[in-house]
Amino acid sequence: MSTITSRGTITIDVEACKGCELCITACPPQVLSMGTALNQAGFHSPLLHPGCTGCAACLFVCPDFCFEVFRFEQPMATAVPA
Ligand code: SF4
Ligand code: SF4
Numbered sequence: 258m259s260t261i262t263s264r265g266t267i268t269i270d271v272e273a274c275k276g277c278e279l280c281i282t283a284c285p286p287q288v289l290s291m292g293t294a295l296n297q298a299g300f301h302s303p304l305l306h307p308g309c310t311g312c313a314a315c316l317f318v319c320p321d322f323c324f325e326v327f328r329f330e331q332p333m334a335t336a337v338p339a
Contacts, residue, residue, distance in 0.1 A: 262333070265312075
């Protein structure tokens with residue numbers, strides 16, 4: 258096991274997502290990936306993995322205002338398989 262530190266987290270309004278994937282490439286630590294589930298409009302939406310920095314790049318790039326961003330007061334460690 259190893260650990261990944263997160264300094265923030267996000268919420269994603271999956272029903273507002275149009276699946277453009279701009280957030281995937283905009284995320285500096287690359288902790289977003291497209292999920293396989295479809296929303297009611299038939300679009301895939303992103304999933305968050307451990308390691309968010311709370312930088313808000315996703316919030317600023319998303320044309321559909323899908324994100325809220327929160328910064329932790331203390332970094333949080335997540336155990337992940339090595
Ligand atoms: S806040 Fe920054 S690090 Fe976190 S998911 Fe959005 S772009 Fe990635
Ligand atoms: S940038 Fe916004 S609309 Fe585009 S895939 Fe990401 S969450 Fe969905």
